[in-house]
Amino acid sequence: MAVIDKHPQYIAAQKSWEIMRDAVAGEEQIKQAQTKYLAKSAGMIEAEKQGDTTGEIYKAYLSRAQYPLWVQDSLRTMIGLVSKLEPNIVIESSLLKGLIENATNDGFGLKQLFIRICLELLEYGRCGLLVDVDGAGVPYFALYDALSIINWKENSIGGR
Incomplete structure (x- = not known):
């Protein structure tokens, strides 16, 4: 499958995701x-x-x-409930402690990343999370919505 080809699961879900995107937009x-x-x-x-x-x-x-605004209001209510949760974040490596306050490619911390992931899952049922390293060698997470990931492969490595 070429990189520009859409995965069959993407094609099957695309219309629903677009409807949800439009419903949330208002x-x-x-x-x-x-x-x-x-x-x-x-x-x-x-x-x-x-x-x-x-x-x-x-x-x-x-x-x-x-x-x-039922869709927007429902989403806002659910995210409000999620944001009251305190995720249990344990980072033992001193090299990764900075992720607590600066975990994403746009400078947000792990708690905000958690809320963004929950929002994407509520809207689309899936999202992509890419771990990358910037020019200084500092790791960060990049979050992608379901409509941005058109193609993928799945493999088991070591039984996982």
Whole structure:
């Protein structure tokens, strides 16, 4: 499988992930997607055939459409509950102690990384975590959402 090819599991889940991404983004994203979520009625289609060439009826429908914030609010509530948890972080190596306060490629600590991972898992059910080393030899974690990881391989090494 070439690097640019999408994994079959990615293809199977992509539509659901995109719907979730749009639902979390909220009303404006839903409206921008137009007929993907807010289909034209038979009457609107017929009106366009009869002379509504600019689609004014559909534009008015879009402007009146409302999308409740249930998904955003639910996600915010769940992350609020998760953020009250104190992850048990034990780092014995003095070389890695700095990760507690600066663990990610954008400078956040391990607790914030934990919350970000939980958010990705609640939204998409998966995410990618890459451990890398910067130019100074300091390790860090890079977090990738499910839509960013289009291809992967799985192998067992030593029974794992």
